[in-house]
Amino acid sequence: MNMELMEYGAAAKLVNSYKINSIESKYVKNAQEALLFSKGKKIVLKVLSGKALHKSKMGLVKVGLENQKEMEAAFSDLSKKGKKFAPYKIIAQKMAPGGVEIIVGGRNDAQFGKMILLGLGGIYVETFRDFALRACPITRFDAKSMIAQLKSKKVVTYNGKMEAQLEELLLKTSKLLVATKLEELDLNPVIIREDGYDVVDIRVLR
Amino acid sequence: MLKPKSVAIIGASNNPDKVGHVILNNYVEGGYQGKIYPVNKDSDLIMGMKAYKSVRDIREPIDLAVIAVPAPVVPMVLEECGKAKVKSVVVVSGGFAETGNVELQSQIVKIADKYQMSMMGPNCLGVMDPRARSDTMFLPTYKLSKPKIGGVSFVSQSGAVGSTVLDLIGKEGFGLSKFLSYGNAAQVDEVDILEYLMHDEETKVIIVYLEGAKRGREFLEMGKRVSKIKPVVIIKGGVTEAGAAAAHSHTASLAGSHEAYDAVFRQCGFSIAHDLDDLLYFGKAFATEPMPKGNRVAIITNGGGTGVLTTDAVYNSGLKMAEYSKETAKSLKKSMPMTVNVRNPLDVVGDADVKRYEDALMAISGDPNIDMIIVIALFQTPGADEKLAQKLIEYKRKMDKPMIVISAGSQYTEERKILMENEGLPVYDSPTAAANSLAELLKYSNYRKGIV
Numbered sequence: 189m190n191m192e193l194m195e196y197g198a199a200a201k202l203v204n205s206y207k208i209n210s211i212e213s214k215y216v217k218n219a220q221e222a223l224l225f226s227k228g229k230k231i232v233l234k235v236l237s238g239k240a241l242h243k244s245k246m247g248l249v250k251v252g253l254e255n256q257k258e259m260e261a262a263f264s265d266l267s268k269k270g271k272k273f274a275p276y277k278i279i280a281q282k283m284a285p286g287g288v289e290i291i292v293g294g295r296n297d298a299q300f301g302k303m304i305l306l307g308l309g310g311i312y313v314e315t316f317r318d319f320a321l322r323a324c325p326i327t328r329f330d331a332k333s334m335i336a337q338l339k340s341k342k343v344v345t346y347n348g349k350m351e352a353q354l355e356e357l358l359l360k361t362s363k364l365l366v367a368t369k370l371e372e373l374d375l376n377p378v379i380i381r382e383d384g385y386d387v388v389d390i391r392v393l394r
Numbered sequence: 395m396l397k398p399k400s401v402a403i404i405g406a407s408n409n410p411d412k413v414g415h416v417i418l419n420n421y422v423e424g425g426y427q428g429k430i431y432p433v434n435k436d437s438d439l440i441m442g443m444k445a446y447k448s449v450r451d452i453r454e455p456i457d458l459a460v461i462a463v464p465a466p467v468v469p470m471v472l473e474e475c476g477k478a479k480v481k482s483v484v485v486v487s488g489g490f491a492e493t494g495n496v497e498l499q500s501q502i503v504k505i506a507d508k509y510q511m512s513m514m515g516p517n518c519l520g521v522m523d524p525r526a527r528s529d530t531m532f533l534p535t536y537k538l539s540k541p542k543i544g545g546v547s548f549v550s551q552s553g554a555v556g557s558t559v560l561d562l563i564g565k566e567g568f569g570l571s572k573f574l575s576y577g578n579a580a581q582v583d584e585v586d587i588l589e590y591l592m593h594d595e596e597t598k599v600i601i602v603y604l605e606g607a608k609r610g611r612e613f614l615e616m617g618k619r620v621s622k623i624k625p626v627v628i629i630k631g632g633v634t635e636a637g638a639a640a641a642h643s644h645t646a647s648l649a650g651s652h653e654a655y656d657a658v659f660r661q662c663g664f665s666i667a668h669d670l671d672d673l674l675y676f677g678k679a680f681a682t683e684p685m686p687k688g689n690r691v692a693i694i695t696n697g698g699g700t701g702v703l704t705t706d707a708v709y710n711s712g713l714k715m716a717e718y719s720k721e722t723a724k725s726l727k728k729s730m731p732m733t734v735n736v737r738n739p740l741d742v743v744g745d746a747d748v749k750r751y752e753d754a755l756m757a758i759s760g761d762p763n764i765d766m767i768i769v770i771a772l773f774q775t776p777g778a779d780e781k782l783a784q785k786l787i788e789y790k791r792k793m794d795k796p797m798i799v800i801s802a803g804s805q806y807t808e809e810r811k812i813l814m815e816n817e818g819l820p821v822y823d824s825p826t827a828a829a830n831s832l833a834e835l836l837k838y839s840n841y842r843k844g845i846v
Contacts, residue, residue, distance in 0.1 A: 241642065241643070291644055293643060293645025293649075295645050295649060297651065297654045298651070299610035299655075300610040300614060300654050300658055301610065303654055305645045305649050307648065313648065314644065314647065314648070319649070321649045321653050321654065321656070322657050322660070322661055323657060323658050323661055329844055329846065330661060333660065333846045337660075372642055372643040372645055372646045373643070376644055
């Protein structure tokens with residue numbers, strides 16, 4: 189299937205329009221712009237390219253950048269690496285407060301239509317392959333049973349508050365999936381905490 | 395289709411090697427009470443019965459026509475069935491979409507639709523209803539144990555899996571309500587069959603071998619409806635395709651078609667079998683057992699080691715071992731000999747006789763802290779005999795919670811096992827099978843109640 193990767197800004201807009209919080213981000217052309225964006229707080233710089241799926245494994249993500257020097261070094265390194273994946277862009281993101289990394293995703297199944305996925309996220313996705321899947325639209329019961337199905341349930345949500353948040357996120361994502369023409373969706377990682385969550389990376393394939 | 399008052403067998407033959415002969419013979423010898431019309435363009439007399447050149451020559455109402463003629467002739471025969479106002483057809487013949495002959499298959503669907511005939515197949519074993527003594531299968535009856543009449547309906551896309559499992563069901567104590575092998579699902583498909591069985595009062599449990607659902611979304615919706623009324627145990631056959639390695643997203647690389655089916659089964663509240671053994675084990679439990687109120691299991695055993703293994707199996711299946719109420723513990727301390735340690739699993743030890751099992755069951759069966767009971771009866775010991783089997787049956791009859799037996803062994807045990815199973819007390823060979831089956835009962839019960 190010939191699929192097209194939705195541009196990050198548009199993807200973030202789509203996700204936000206369903207009241208799913210994606211982390212504040214901005215494309216930057218140089219380290220100076222990154223510094224301006226950071227407003228004195230720690231930021232992340234990433235290479236975005238349709239050709240790079242495993243960004244952190246490929247060294248295309250630099251986290252915890254605090255000052256001009258760090259940002260300049262990171263920007264120049266990423267620019268060098270990014271050329272291999274051209275066309276590419278560099279994006280600056282606010283650092284999400286620490287939490288548990290999960291993946292929430294979706295895909296259009298030939299047999300059953302839109303499916304929604306929840307799994308242990310980030311770099312663990314493909315190592316542990318611990319995930320739950322359902323056909324959309326899902327009910328609250330489905331959302332609860334998806335969480336219960338994870339082997340890593342106690343890692344992903346260690347109290348009722350987190351569970352309730354995750355249920356909401358799943359229900360919203362299901363709504364997005366049903367209403368949007370797309371083939372694949374990755375919200376990975378989503379960093380989830382007791383007091384909220386941040387979608388840190390988004391891939392939408394149409 | 396399932397309870398026909400009259401059956402035409404098209405392609406009936408005097409030649410015992412022909413499919414049409416076997417099918418006709420099944421109707422004649424199976425005690426079918428309706429009218430039988432053999433149809434063969436070349437013979438006037440088949441197995442001593444008047445044969446018809448065409449279904450149109452019968453000139454009587456026909457509820458079901460079984461078509462066992464070569465594929466190229468099927469459209470013509472079907473056309474004749476339509477003109478003769480046949481209500482339903484089973485097309486046994488192969489040589490359609492499964493061999494790439496898609497064109498011929500869509501041709502017969504068009505004909506069936508035109509005359510509003512419901513059509514099973516092609517390339518299928520067809521249907522069997524032991525109550526109606528109707529059986530369209532081309533399997534000689536002497537090669538297949540006839541299942542008893544019961545409440546389990548078995549749906550199989552594959553004829554081979556269908557006939558094997560059907561033969562195995564013949565060995566089981568629970569009986570069969572309907573068997574439906576629907577082959578290529580050209581017209582009648584799994585969604586139609588589920589809908590039919592959902593309404594069928596003779597069907598209490600549905601077990602399904604599925605290779606692929608033709609109408610995915612409808613399957614999901616129908617599955618949810620069926621589960622609200624009766625349990626479905628399902629196994630999905632078909633090559634496990636790993637998520638595409640070069641997928642563009644993590645989601646797609648994790649969740650392939652196999653996972654999608656698994657997800658849909660869960661959403662439907664189906665009990666998922668991972669092999670054919672599970673299909674029968676789970677089906678057996680659903681066929682006889684009431685819904686458990688909780689996850690706490692009590693074990694009574696006359697073998698220490700088997701008790702330990704069963705305890706492990708209970709935990710592995712996600713269930714828990716029960717803690718006796720004070721009353722139960724007290725009553726057991728009173729009735730059990732010194733050699734018996736009062737705890738769960740309750741090892742009534744190797745010299746246990748009927749009386750000791752009875753005392754144990756009496757104490758345990760009313761305990762509100764116990765939701766399910768596993769009785770291990772190893773018949774190799776001196777005290778375990780026919781009387782024990784009878785006593786267990788007696789307790790089973792008045793029990794309002796799930797109660798199953800584990801007995802493993804050869805001939806002597808097998809005979810006791812059959813005795814118990816025929817009286818509605820399910821017997822399992824292994825602790826794992828027993829515990830997993832109870833766990834499936836609980837999962838379904840929770841699904842019905844909306845408990846995650």
